[in-house]
Amino acid sequence: MVTTTATNFRRNLFGMLEQTIAYNEPITVSSKNGNVVVLSEEEYDNMMETLYLTSIPGMEQSIIEGKNTPVEDCIPVSEILS
Structure with missing residues (x-):
């Protein structure tokens, strides 16, 4: 699972989404208020x-x-x- 910050995720949004779609690899995005996991459909x-x-x-x-x-x-x- 890829882990990144909200800032880095925002900066590389398209590429990270494409990687998640292509490889079904979830992304954990951390921020000061907590974490979120991005999954492919x-x-x-x-x-x-x-x-x-x-x-x-x-x-x-x-x-x-x-x-x-x-x-x-x-x-x-x-x-x-x-």
């Missing part, structure tokens, strides 16, 4: 999706179980849809 959307999915009861455990399921035990999507 893609990174923000990913975080919101993760929060949503983990808020569904049992979903987090289901994802973990699916991740740990051997490929040979998986059912092809074509079989599910037919």
Whole structure:
């Protein structure tokens, strides 16, 4: 994560925003009143999706179980849809 001051962020605004968009690397901007984190829209959307999915009861455990399921035990999507 890149950390910068508000003054430096203002001076290099366009370049820092482009870097955040290109690399999905958050920027922490510090000021005398506190800090703020700048995220790309893609990174923000990913975080919101993760929060949503983990808020569904049992979903987090289901994802973990699916991740740990051997490929040979998986059912092809074509079989599910037919």
